[in-house]
Amino acid sequence: MDEREKELVRKALSGESTAFEELVRPYRTSLLHLAYRMTGNMEEAMDISQETLLRCYRYLNRVDPDKNFRNWLFQIAANLARDWHRNRKLEINLENGWQKNRWGGSNFDSGEIPEIASGPLSAETSSDIQLDINACLGKLSPRERQVFVLRDLEGLSIKETATVLKTSSLSVRVNLSSARRKIREIISGQKKSGRVRSQK
Amino acid sequence: MKCEAVSRKLLLYVSGDLDRRSARAVEEHLKHCPACQQELRLIKESLAAIRQADLEESQKLPEWDEERWADLMSTIVRGESRVPGKSISGLFSWKKPALAAAAVAGLILVSFFSYHLIDRFWLHTPSNKDIVATGQQAGKISPAGQELKPETPTATRTPDTASIFPRQVELPTPSRLEEAKPRTRPSEKIAEAKTAPVPEAGEKAGVASTGSSELQPASRPERVEMSFILPESGVQVLWILDRNINLEGVKK
Numbered sequence: 001m002d003e004r005e006k007e008l009v010r011k012a013l014s015g016e017s018t019a020f021e022e023l024v025r026p027y028r029t030s031l032l033h034l035a036y037r038m039t040g041n042m043e044e045a046m047d048i049s050q051e052t053l054l055r056c057y058r059y060l061n062r063v064d065p066d067k068n069f070r071n072w073l074f075q076i077a078a079n080l081a082r083d084w085h086r087n088r089k090l091e092i093n094l095e096n097g098w099q100k101n102r103w104g105g106s107n108f109d110s111g112e113i114p115e116i117a118s119g120p121l122s123a124e125t126s127s128d129i130q131l132d133i134n135a136c137l138g139k140l141s142p143r144e145r146q147v148f149v150l151r152d153l154e155g156l157s158i159k160e161t162a163t164v165l166k167t168s169s170l171s172v173r174v175n176l177s178s179a180r181r182k183i184r185e186i187i188s189g190q191k192k193s194g195r196v197r198s199q200k
Numbered sequence: 201m202k203c204e205a206v207s208r209k210l211l212l213y214v215s216g217d218l219d220r221r222s223a224r225a226v227e228e229h230l231k232h233c234p235a236c237q238q239e240l241r242l243i244k245e246s247l248a249a250i251r252q253a254d255l256e257e258s259q260k261l262p263e264w265d266e267e268r269w270a271d272l273m274s275t276i277v278r279g280e281s282r283v284p285g286k287s288i289s290g291l292f293s294w295k296k297p298a299l300a301a302a303a304v305a306g307l308i309l310v311s312f313f314s315y316h317l318i319d320r321f322w323l324h325t326p327s328n329k330d331i332v333a334t335g336q337q338a339g340k341i342s343p344a345g346q347e348l349k350p351e352t353p354t355a356t357r358t359p360d361t362a363s364i365f366p367r368q369v370e371l372p373t374p375s376r377l378e379e380a381k382p383r384t385r386p387s388e389k390i391a392e393a394k395t396a397p398v399p400e401a402g403e404k405a406g407v408a409s410t411g412s413s414e415l416q417p418a419s420r421p422e423r424v425e426m427s428f429i430l431p432e433s434g435v436q437v438l439w440i441l442d443r444n445i446n447l448e449g450v451k452k
Contacts, residue, residue, distance in 0.1 A: 017277045020273065033258055050272055053272065131249055133257055176212065184247075
């Protein structure tokens with residue numbers, strides 16, 4: 001956290017209402033995009049971003065001045081996105097269980113999450129971007145997705161990613177490898193079928 | 201090192217996330233293995249493709265709406281609500297006039313009920329019905345345990361009500377304060393009512409209660425108005441508390 005951010009945190013904690021806005025404004029776009037990449041849904045991303053900012057304000061007195069403020073914001077957002085994935089998994093399990101029961105089945109524990117629907121932008125941009133990024137990310141597990149988004153799309157280091165996700169560097173490496181392998185298979189498959197333009 | 205092991209390490213090697221020793225081993229293997237070189241190229245291209253797609257799509261992603269952002273910041277700092285889309289200020293915005301009008305009407309209704317409930321059960325003062333009834337039944341006890349007295353309400357303000365009602369239309373004058381009859385607590389009144397003589401019509405309550413040292417002058421205004429403005433929506437809420445209007449809204 002640089003000196004300016006420290007000063008803004010101090011002002012916000014002392015009750016200066018505009019200081020908080022000044023503090024978080026530079027990160028609002030990256031926060032929204034991060035949430036969007038983690039959920040694949042703009043509505044959810046907006047909700048997560050808002051909740052992130054609210055929690056940031058609420059727990060501002062706990063922020064460590066020696067740590068990166070953006071990463072702290074990302075940490076809150078990642079936690080919320082993880083909760084969102086858990087709730088979604090629960091909902092889908094309940095729906096699957098209900099449907100299977102309805103047709104004579106009894107399995108409530110399939111745990112299989114259908115592919116996250118393409119985001120609201122995929123249709124309008126499909127002509128320009130032949131690679132549907134949300135479809136690719138939807139193939140990853142929630143953890144792989146978080147790691148991949150933070151490391152490969154947001155550019156955090158392995159250590160920073162581990163800090164944000166409150167996990168070990170080893171876990172980040174394992175999930176990152178797995179995510180990259182899946183992404184590589186998806187994109188290679190799409191290239192073979194001619195759906196992705198070649199990168200020069 | 202075998203190709204299978206190298207291809208796993210390539211996934212981290214590509215971004216420099218391997219430790220130095222492993223990276224060196226991978227580089228040695230790559231010098232002599234065209235298949236792993238091809239695999240490395242595919243991984244690089246895949247990551248480049250998805251980063252490029254992310255970059256292009258990010259430019260088309262919707263940004264924060266400035267109005268929504270300002271509303272969110274205001275809501276967060278004031279701590280009114282968690283979700284700006286469902287914030288209190290949003291409910292009272294002029295974009296939803298019907299809801300705002302219903303809320304104001306509800307507040308007014310609640311204020312009437314509150315006023316009469318306070319009037320009956322908290323302050324223990326006779327209501328208008330009681331007052332009317334006491335014209336013929338002076339000195340008797342009402343079912344609620346209140347004394348029925350031939351009195352008319354006077355516009356004075358007690359210290360208790362002064363804190364509740366910030367603005368009143370009809371403020372008492374010193375002369376009216378002097379004329380204001382003393383009032384006792386219900387329990388005392390009940391006890392007194394059994395022994396005290398029935399006051400004559402027109403006789404002041406202070407005389408009827410004959411100079412008890414515990415009697416306190418207490419009367420309240422006929423009408424009190426309060427208003428406040430919700431700062432974000434600009435909605436002005438006006439409370440009119442009129443003791444001459446009963447719960448049915450009929451003015452006596």
